[in-house]
Amino acid sequence: MLRVKEGDLSKMGLLYERHNRDLFGYFYRLTNNATRSEDLVQKVFYRLLKYRHTYRGEGKFVYWMYSIAKNTWLDLLKKKRIIDYRDDASSYEEFPNPEKNAEDLLIATERKNLLKTALQQISPEKREAIVLSKFQGLKYQEIAQLSNCTENAIKSRVQRGLLELKDIMLKLESR
Amino acid sequence: MKNDPKNSCQPALDALLAQMENENFQPAEVEALCRQFPDCSESLRSTYAMWESIEEIDVPEPGQAMHAGFYKMLNDFQTETTQTASPRFQFDWWTWNGFSLKWAVIAGVFALGLFSGNFFRPETPQEIVLTQHEENNQEVDVSYAKLTSSESASDRLEGIQMAKKMEQLDNRIIEALNQTLLHDRNVNVRLSAIETMLHFADNPQVRENLIRAIPHQTSPLVQMTLAEVMIALKDKRAVHEIQELLQEQQLELEVQMKMEETIETLL
Numbered sequence: 001m002l003r004v005k006e007g008d009l010s011k012m013g014l015l016y017e018r019h020n021r022d023l024f025g026y027f028y029r030l031t032n033n034a035t036r037s038e039d040l041v042q043k044v045f046y047r048l049l050k051y052r053h054t055y056r057g058e059g060k061f062v063y064w065m066y067s068i069a070k071n072t073w074l075d076l077l078k079k080k081r082i083i084d085y086r087d088d089a090s091s092y093e094e095f096p097n098p099e100k101n102a103e104d105l106l107i108a109t110e111r112k113n114l115l116k117t118a119l120q121q122i123s124p125e126k127r128e129a130i131v132l133s134k135f136q137g138l139k140y141q142e143i144a145q146l147s148n149c150t151e152n153a154i155k156s157r158v159q160r161g162l163l164e165l166k167d168i169m170l171k172l173e174s175r
Numbered sequence: 176m177k178n179d180p181k182n183s184c185q186p187a188l189d190a191l192l193a194q195m196e197n198e199n200f201q202p203a204e205v206e207a208l209c210r211q212f213p214d215c216s217e218s219l220r221s222t223y224a225m226w227e228s229i230e231e232i233d234v235p236e237p238g239q240a241m242h243a244g245f246y247k248m249l250n251d252f253q254t255e256t257t258q259t260a261s262p263r264f265q266f267d268w269w270t271w272n273g274f275s276l277k278w279a280v281i282a283g284v285f286a287l288g289l290f291s292g293n294f295f296r297p298e299t300p301q302e303i304v305l306t307q308h309e310e311n312n313q314e315v316d317v318s319y320a321k322l323t324s325s326e327s328a329s330d331r332l333e334g335i336q337m338a339k340k341m342e343q344l345d346n347r348i349i350e351a352l353n354q355t356l357l358h359d360r361n362v363n364v365r366l367s368a369i370e371t372m373l374h375f376a377d378n379p380q381v382r383e384n385l386i387r388a389i390p391h392q393t394s395p396l397v398q399m400t401l402a403e404v405m406i407a408l409k410d411k412r413a414v415h416e417i418q419e420l421l422q423e424q425q426l427e428l429e430v431q432m433k434m435e436e437t438i439e440t441l442l
Binding site for chain 2: 009010012013014016017020021024025028029034037038041042045046049108111112115116119130133134137139140155158159162163165166169
């Protein structure tokens with residue numbers, strides 16, 4: 001990133017190759033919408049380029065990247081007030097695992113769908129804390145800095161988020 | 176006053192959360208916590224189970240459109256930056272009074288000496304390798320961007336020619352050439368992709384991509400060219416793909432004869 005900051009913009013291609021999938025996963029888990037996630041990834045890289053002069057090279061690059069990603073997502077939430085995204089994963093190819101029989105596959109797919117629905121029903125703050133901690137490998141302290149709150153607040157969001165997920169799953173499964 | 180079970184289990188849950196943060200966290204550690212806090216074992220197990228089960232949410236692969244969009248954006252950004260770049264500081268010798276000109280000349284000569292000494296110093300082998308490596312990376316980036324995100328056919332042709340000049344192809348370029356051969360709307364671009372892929376046909380992936388592309392082609396010119404390429408490569412795997420093309424498409428008579436002739440040659 002320091003090379004990009006110094007003017008070698010082509011190096012952004014390397015950063016993109018390294019991080020685009022992680023970033024896409026981050027947005028996909030937050031939005032449950034692949035097309036929207038692709039747009040958001042692109043917006044983040046645009047902002048990384050635009051605000052490259054603000055990069056100070058302190059700490060991990062991914063921390064800076066996720067701080068921009070978080071703001072990009074918040075901007076979208078503010079703008080569109082989108083909390084409940086429709087899953088458009090059907091437009092993406094999914095290859096069935098031939099080792100699983102049809103019934104297992106059906107149950108597994110149904111559970112995945114319920115989990116996706118449940119994750120979208122908890123508050124954006126809790127969802128983000130869980131996603132950043134579980135999938136993006138950030139420490140609570142780092143998430144706290146990104147979110148401008150205390151480490152304990154993040155731990156509480158993760159814990160309460162998991163509790164809510166559990167309750168929502170129970171309700172969804174009993175329907 | 177009765178203890179609220181949720182509050183009484185808070186220390187146990189705090190301990191669990193602290194452990195969940197670690198990458199090497201093992202389920203056995205949950206059981207250890209359950210032994211330590213037996214009254215909270217249900218809370219601990221169910222919280223951990225929820226934490227684990229969200230892994231089941233699978234994430235699709237981002238589409239090619241995202242990659243193409245990024246490289247187009249990068250390309251546009253670079254072009255824009257180059258066009259708008261102007262010297263940040265313009266020096267006006269005539270109005271400059273803050274420093275003695277004599278000292279400035281001395282400092283300048285000294286700096287020039289340092290610079291030229293460094294400039295004419297022969298590069299060490301490590302520096303040469305590093306510079307070449309960086310140049311190659313840059314070439315790959317530019318070629319990839321031209322291949323995947325340019326609207327102009329001549330740009331895409333240029334990207335293909337750049338790829339041809341590379342000593343070896345990296346996976347991104349191999350896939351970009353493959354996508355070009357499969358989907359580019361311009362026949363000349365597809366033909367050029369074939370030419371470059373033939374150049375690197377000793378690479379097993381490139382060779383396989385050439386073979387697999389056969390049934391997907393609809394242009395007689397591209398079909399005939401691929402048939403010639405298969406004869407040159409003498410790869411019998413192409414027979415199956417050519418047969419598929421013969422079965423699935425209504426080919427022009429000349430192309431059909433060429434394909435049958437190719438099968439005979441390969442067998």
